[in-house]
Structures are given as structure tokens and as C-alpha cells.
Amino acid sequence: MPHLTFPRRPLAALALLLAATAAGAAAPERTPPMPHTATPQATAAAPLGQHGLIVIAHRGASGYRPEHTLEAYRLAIAQGADFIEPDLVATRDGELVVRHENEISGTTDVAEHPEFAARKATKTIDGETLTGWFTEDFTLAELKTLRAKERIPQVRPGNTRFDGQFAIATLKEVIALAKAESRDGRVIGIYPETKHPTWFASEGKHLDGSPIGISLGRKLIDTLVAEGFTDPRRVYIQSFEVGNLIELKREIMPRAGVDLPLVQLYGDFGRDTPYDFVYNLRTGADLARIYGDLGKAIPGGLGKATFGALTETDALAWMKAHYVSGLGPSKTSLIERAPLPAKRDADGDGRALLATRNTGFVHPLLGRALALGLQVHPYTVRAEEPFLTQTANGIDQSALGEALQLYGLGVQGFFIDQPDIGVAARKLFLEQSKIAPIAK
Incomplete structure (x- = not known):
């Protein structure tokens, strides 16, 4: 485990560092001001991040605004995020819109629209x-009549004051925002995820029983090309499935004349399997055509492949050679947690919600990936107590402390719901990592 050398710094910096791992983990609720609307300016040549470290706004500043809204993305940019993350699903008329899932009753007011009850x-x-209600059964115009709401109001009651205010965004609108906010030497990138690509391309049906038949990967690339947003420094494409990423690398992007970095997301290493493996094995698909000889790099072949099989060195080497630039594991898969004997009220609000402690074990995926030169961007750092944990030595850990730990382990970035905390952690990490002369 890499460790930092902390020079003698002003007491304020030391106090901030200690606060990162002290009790009272969750950050107090804040309502950052809504930023102004920027004017477009071409700055595509500027690099993203600092010293190779990036902050990825998970669904926007979703700790402060309802997720996947232009307002959440705009606030994330104002807070200093380098990338904003749109999850992509398709409409009945083939447009890409930004929702965490194609089922939208949890994130919109669709249930309050009697015209859509059927x-x-x-x-x-x-x-x-x-x-x-599912996006593939609505046209874009129909979805635009809905309004977003907070997905987890029991955890983020402050966000409910924005319920009913913000429209569903399209990918084109997210790209336009990233362009508009890239100014004064700063560049904003996007980190789209194709959601359920097998469902949309092969398995899913509309309400009337007709097949959906939409390739999210092809739609994504077509949109990026049409919008002139193809700088590989400004786009990562991610998916929990494997076959669609291979298709992007092997067929879709070369045909479009672009080459963007691809990131393999991971579910639980031991329990979960990429859904496209499940579907293609069940339907008797031509695995060699879809996956090449990936199965030879996995003990037991594709038929026994959980996400854990894709953490082994041979599989990672194959993935790097054929399609990936980076990996997106869950932080709890990467840094193992164990249940506490009893939950703790770490933030003093009268509710005991902190339930785990880090074991001290870091999964070897991290070292294997870094040795191969792969990027590692874990998900998701969140400031609220239910998502936090203790350190292995029993200290209640804040989101800032968790972010510092991840940077110290060597990841190049992470997804975070409160981008301002991620930006503060990066600043502190870089400042306090400098070695100063010892005073004599």
C-alpha cells in the first residue's frame, strides 16, 4: 500500500487532513449556489484533471441535486469535476436520454401523469x-413532459425540494453543456455508460411486443460524431457488459473514424456475471464471433465466468490487448468491508447507520491493473453515513478520508456524488504528498 510523507504544514492543513478520518463522517448538508451559464469557447487542447488524477461527478452532483439532470451536471462542473457521467437509455423514437435505468418511476413523476397510466x-x-414505466415505451417529446425527482429521498431529503423542477436531459444536451462550460483554459469531459445494451439491442420489447433493436453503442458514437465531441481526452465509455465494449472497439468506432477509451465496469466479483455472457450462452450465440478467444484467458471459459474471473492477470492482459483502457470496480469490491457487531451513529444525528469496517484487504485487481498500465476508477464515494465505513483500525471514515485513501492506493480517479469533496481531497492529497525539507 503506498503511503504519504506529510511535511510540516500550517495547522489549518493538518486539521483538514485529520478531519478526513475523524468521527462524524458525513459532510454537513450544503446547498452550493447554482453556477452561471457559461458561453461556448473552444478549449479542447487543454488537459483534464491534475497530475493524472481526475474527479468524476457520479450522475452529476447527485448529492445536492436530483441525479442525471442538467442542473446536477452544471453544479458538478461549478464544483470542479473533470468529468460528468450520463447513464444512457433509449426512447421509443431512438433518442438517447439520461437516466440511471430505463424504468423511470423512481426518478420521475411519471406515476402522476394519468395520460401514461396504461x-x-x-x-x-x-x-x-x-x-x-420504461423509456423505450415513450417518445422523447413525451418524456420531456415529465419532471425528475430525488431517487433516494430517505437518504437525501434536502434534494426533494427540487422535485418536479427539472426535465429529463438528452445526451445531446449534456454534450452541449460540457462544451459551453469548457472555457478559460478548463475542459469538461463526459463519461457515458450504456445501460442494459443487450436488452436494448437483442432481448427487449416495447409495450406492444415489437423488438426494440437499438444499439446503444452505435447511437452513442453517432451522436458524439454528429456533435463534434470525439477528443479521446474528453470521453470515457463504460459498461457492465463485455460484448458491447468489444464491438465498440472492433467495429463501431473504427467505422466512425474515432478511438475513445473504454472502461470495463465490474459487479460483485463473486456473485455477479456480465449479463451478455448469460444471455449469449443461453441463446446459443456464436461466442467466438462476439468475444474472440477471451474464453481461453479465463479458467473454465466463458461458461463459468463471474466478474471475478475478469480480475485475473491473464484476463486483464487479454482485455487490455483487445478493448479496455480502464476498469471500474466497486469500491467495496476493491477494499473489502466486514459488518460491524452493531451499527454506529457516526455523524451524531441520532440514527445509527454506519455498518461496516474495512478489513485491510485490498483486492489484487488493483495491483494487476496498475502493473498493466490500466486506469482504475472505482465507484462510488458518497458522503452520507449509510455509504461510509470505518478504517481497518476502527476510525469512522468520512467521504474525504475515503477519497484520500483511494488516491493513496494509486487509483487515477473515482466516481463521487459530492464532487466538491473529491476536488478537496485531490487538492489535499497533492499538497500533503510533497516532501518538504526537514527543519533543523
Whole structure:
């Protein structure tokens, strides 16, 4: 584990560092001001991040505004994020919109629209049965009549004051925002995720039973090209599935004349399997055509491959050679946690919600990936107590402390719901990592 050398600094800096790992973990609720609207300015040549370290605004500044809204993205940019993350799903008329899932009852007011009551449906997506309303059964114009709401109001009650105010955003609108806010030497990137690509391309059906048949990867690249947003320094493309990333690298991007970095997301290493593996094995698809000889790099082949199989050195080497530039593991898979005997009230609000402690074990994926020259961007740092943990030596850990720990372990960036905390952690990490002469 890398460790920092802390020089003698002013007491204020030391106090900030100690606060990162002290009790009272969750940051107090803040309402940062809404930033002004910037004017477009071409600055595509400027680098992103600092010293190779980036801050990725997870669904925007979703700790302060309802997720995946232009207002959440705009605030994240104002707070200093380098990348904003849009999750992409498709509409009935083939437009890409920004929602965490294609089922939208948890993040919009669709249930309050009687004109759409008949579109409520039950579908099984990636093996999970869901009842609600789905983007593929609405045109873009219809979705634009809905308004966003806070997804986890029990955790983020302050965000509910924005319920009903913000529209569903399109990918084109997110790109336009990133362009407009790139000014004065600063460049904003986007980090899109294709959500359920097998569902949209092969398995899913509209409410009337007709197949969806939309390639999210092709739609994404077509949109990026059409909008002139193809600088590889400004775009990472991520997915929990494997086959669609390979198709992007092997077919879709070369055909479009672009080459953007791809990031393999990971579910739970031991329990989860990329859904496209499950679907293609079940339907008897031509695995060699889809995956090449990836199966030879996995003990037991694709038929026994969990996400954990994709953490092994041979698999990682194959992935780097054929499609990936980076990896996106869960922070709890990367840094193992164990349950506490009893939950703690770490932030003093009268509710005991901190439930785990780090074991001290860091999964070897991190070292293997860094040795291969891969980027590692874990998800998701969040400031609220239910998402936090203790350090291995029993100190209640804040989001700032967690971010410092991740940078210290060697990751090049992370997804965070409160981008201002990520930016503060990077600043502190870089400042306090400098070795100063010892006073005599």
C-alpha cells in the first residue's frame, strides 16, 4: 500500500487532513449556489484533471441535486469535476436520454401523469423483474413532459425540494453543456455508460411486443460524431457488459473514424456475471464471433465466468490487448468491508447507520491493473453515513478520508456524488504528498 510523507504544514492543513478520518463522517448538508451559464469557447487542447488524477461527478452532483439532470451536471462542473457521467437509455423514437435505468418511476413523476397510466408494465431486464414505466415505451417529446425527482429521498431529503423542477436531459444536451462550460483554459469531459445494451439491442420489447433493436453503442458514437465531441481526452465509455465494449472497439468506432477509451465496469466479483455472457450462452450465440478467444484467458471459459474471473492477470492482459483502457470496480469490491457487531451513529444525528469496517484487504485487481498500465476508477464515494465505513483500525471514515485513501492506493480517479469533496481531497492529497525539507 503506498503511503504519504506529510511535511510540516500550517495547522489549518493538518486539521483538514485529520478531519478526513475523524468521527462524524458525513459532510454537513450544503446547498452550493447554482453556477452561471457559461458561453461556448473552444478549449479542447487543454488537459483534464491534475497530475493524472481526475474527479468524476457520479450522475452529476447527485448529492445536492436530483441525479442525471442538467442542473446536477452544471453544479458538478461549478464544483470542479473533470468529468460528468450520463447513464444512457433509449426512447421509443431512438433518442438517447439520461437516466440511471430505463424504468423511470423512481426518478420521475411519471406515476402522476394519468395520460401514461396504461403504459405501466412488468418486464424482466437482465434477469430482474421490474414493474413500472420504461423509456423505450415513450417518445422523447413525451418524456420531456415529465419532471425528475430525488431517487433516494430517505437518504437525501434536502434534494426533494427540487422535485418536479427539472426535465429529463438528452445526451445531446449534456454534450452541449460540457462544451459551453469548457472555457478559460478548463475542459469538461463526459463519461457515458450504456445501460442494459443487450436488452436494448437483442432481448427487449416495447409495450406492444415489437423488438426494440437499438444499439446503444452505435447511437452513442453517432451522436458524439454528429456533435463534434470525439477528443479521446474528453470521453470515457463504460459498461457492465463485455460484448458491447468489444464491438465498440472492433467495429463501431473504427467505422466512425474515432478511438475513445473504454472502461470495463465490474459487479460483485463473486456473485455477479456480465449479463451478455448469460444471455449469449443461453441463446446459443456464436461466442467466438462476439468475444474472440477471451474464453481461453479465463479458467473454465466463458461458461463459468463471474466478474471475478475478469480480475485475473491473464484476463486483464487479454482485455487490455483487445478493448479496455480502464476498469471500474466497486469500491467495496476493491477494499473489502466486514459488518460491524452493531451499527454506529457516526455523524451524531441520532440514527445509527454506519455498518461496516474495512478489513485491510485490498483486492489484487488493483495491483494487476496498475502493473498493466490500466486506469482504475472505482465507484462510488458518497458522503452520507449509510455509504461510509470505518478504517481497518476502527476510525469512522468520512467521504474525504475515503477519497484520500483511494488516491493513496494509486487509483487515477473515482466516481463521487459530492464532487466538491473529491476536488478537496485531490487538492489535499497533492499538497500533503510533497516532501518538504526537514527543519533543523
